[in-house]
Amino acid sequence: MTAPSAGPPQAGAHPLGGSGAVHRDRGASDLELAIDVRGLSKSYGNRKVVDGVDMQVATGRIVGFLGPNGSGKTTSLRMLCGLLTPDAGEGKVLGLDFRRQAAEVKRQVGYMTQKFGLYEDLSIRENLDFIARLFSMENRKQAVDDALERLGLKSREKQLAGALSGGWKQRLALAACLLHKPRLLLLDEPTAGVDPKARREFWDQIRQLAQEGITVLVSTHYMDEAERCDELVYIAYGRVLARGTAASVVQEAGAKDLEDAFVKLVGQATDNYSEAH
Numbered sequence: 001m002t003a004p005s006a007g008p009p010q011a012g013a014h015p016l017g018g019s020g021a022v023h024r025d026r027g028a029s030d031l032e033l034a035i036d037v038r039g040l041s042k043s044y045g046n047r048k049v050v051d052g053v054d055m056q057v058a059t060g061r062i063v064g065f066l067g068p069n070g071s072g073k074t075t076s077l078r079m080l081c082g083l084l085t086p087d088a089g090e091g092k093v094l095g096l097d098f099r100r101q102a103a104e105v106k107r108q109v110g111y112m113t114q115k116f117g118l119y120e121d122l123s124i125r126e127n128l129d130f131i132a133r134l135f136s137m138e139n140r141k142q143a144v145d146d147a148l149e150r151l152g153l154k155s156r157e158k159q160l161a162g163a164l165s166g167g168w169k170q171r172l173a174l175a176a177c178l179l180h181k182p183r184l185l186l187l188d189e190p191t192a193g194v195d196p197k198a199r200r201e202f203w204d205q206i207r208q209l210a211q212e213g214i215t216v217l218v219s220t221h222y223m224d225e226a227e228r229c230d231e232l233v234y235i236a237y238g239r240v241l242a243r244g245t246a247a248s249v250v251q252e253a254g255a256k257d258l259e260d261a262f263v264k265l266v267g268q269a270t271d272n273y274s275e276a277h
Contacts, residue, residue: 033059034060034094034215035055035057035217036057037053037055037090037093039053039088040076040079040086041086041088042079042087049238050075050079050238051072051238051239053235053240057215061231063215063216063217063229063230064225065220065232065233066226066234066262067235067236071235071237072237073219074188076235082105107135112190116169118161118176119161120160120161120162121160121161123160123161124148124158128175128179129141132180143179147179148175151172151174167201170191171202178209184217185209185214186217187219188219192221203225203228206218226246227258231245232245234249234265236266237269237270239269241269
């Protein structure tokens with residue numbers, strides 16, 4: 001349930017329109033950047049799914065990763081996690097080279113997949129205990145107890161994961177991600193198909209984690225969730241089209257709101273992509 005990431009950035013106009021630039025704060029060091037990657041690329045056959053993505057995420061920030069289906073979000077997250085090998089790209093995650101030090105990075109990153117990935121025929125406690133064993137955690141029972149308590153799962157610890165609703169499965173998945181005390185969370189559409197109350201509670205948890213210094217990169221299709229992020233990265237056709245706060249993305253796109261901004265960005269990218277192909 002965990003994974004790695006990568007290095008420095010470059011600015012410049014993007015062929016698809018918008019800016020592919022990643023802005024480094026003056027004086028920022030590797031230690032201040034949880035993710036610092038450059039030129040991340042991945043192709044399947046003749047199709048370039050991720051095309052030269054540069055990304056920086058400052059420590060303790062919540063960054064929303066947005067884009068249409070098939071835009072390269074999941075592939076990017078899986079490369080940052082070390083689950084996929086990039087065709088190109090370099091950089092660091094948590095100050096470690098995401099290629100050469102992948103094993104070290106994985107022990108410090110929590111990855112929550114888009115699809116529930118725990119064992120449905122095991123109980124909540126058994127799933128968490130299994131994850132703790134994978135990490136060879138000391139004081140395993142205490143770590144599981146703490147995770148159950150934090151996510152409000154204690155009263156359901158004997159319930160089979162397969163019998164849980166979407167919201168409770170989401171809590172269990174997050175508990176599994178947090179079990180080994182990661183410094184970075186990579187969350188792939190974690191609230192898809194979850195009711196509004198469960199989504200709000202999940203985001204309250206995410207904000208609390210960020211306040212504790214954990215960095216979060218989260219993909220989402222919900223505009224209300226995007227507005228709760230400290231910063232946004234918008235991707236289409238495998239390329240970064242916009243980056244900044246919700247307000248700055250709206251302003252730079254000349255849009256009335258975030259949804260309108262993304263419609264304009266995708267429209268521009270689609271036109272440019274069609275011309276290029």
